[in-house]
Amino acid sequence: MAVEFGIFSVGDLTSDPLGTVRRSEHNRLRDITRIAKKAEEVGFDVFAIGEHHNPPFVPSSPTTILGYIAAQTSRITLSTSTTLITTNDPVKIAEDYATLQHLSDGRVDLMLGRGNTAEVYPWFGKDLRDGIALAVENYALLHRLWREEGIDWSGRFRTPLTNFTAVPRPYLDTPPFVWHGSIRSPEIAEQAAFYGDGFFANNLFMHMSHFERLVGFYRERFEHYGHGSADAAIVGAGGQAFVRARSQDAIEEYRPYFANTFTYQGQGNLEEVMANTSLTVGSPQQVIDRYLSMKEYYGEYQRQLFLVDAGGLPIELVLEQLELLGSEVIPVLRREWESARSLS
Incomplete structure (x- = not known):
């Protein structure tokens, strides 16, 4: 598959650290739609929204948000970052995302994960102690629901099904492509490999060498299960960038937003986090060079998503960043990655 570049949001409702913008749930949800539309306009391939059920986040219903975006876009793939496979009923996931497929003419895939909020489990x-087992069992059922009719099924975590068919059926009888996202669990990488699905490395919370090991393990198991060579495994990675013509200006402007971003709390100062993770704050060329180097960690991979709106960035600044990335960074990355593939 050709390399894809996209935007993802976790939908945090974080106050502007400079105090210039007053934010509300209503405005944040509307702004997420503006971000998705702008991403399509400037040439990104994917827009993904997270699922959270606790403050300070707003996207508790990602399919509702994506359905609204689908009606206002025509090309961009709509995805998630992530859909909670542990606490959602797999029957409802099957129904909701098949419905979204139909309404968007098939422009849907999704990333499944356990999430990073322990409190959501009892809600x-x-x-929480069943997290891995829930992810494994629920996806085994979801995988069948999109491919079979008249299912008889029983398991540990939900009531049995007898002669059950999920409706609507997937668009054009093709289930949505699934990515399995993980921060630290080799079991999830194993699950992705077993089914021949994609594996997505968050690439933000920890040192890139940590995700390098997870991706390497997934590639080995992908080949083990007979889906193709390890090099052909389907890998995606997260990232974050903030761009200005001069790197000093980018760092100075972004620093208060960095300090305000929950993702990086406890990881060190801005310079330390930039050295250890994929966060890149600087000139367009610095972002290009940094993300071209990601292949040293992950090999050839198929999807690169950027976080652009965390930490309370005002919407106008987010849209400006999308414009800069779309005009000065993504075309070069796309050209260089595709050129490297054609030579390999």
């Missing part, structure tokens, strides 16, 4: 009647 939905689940036990």
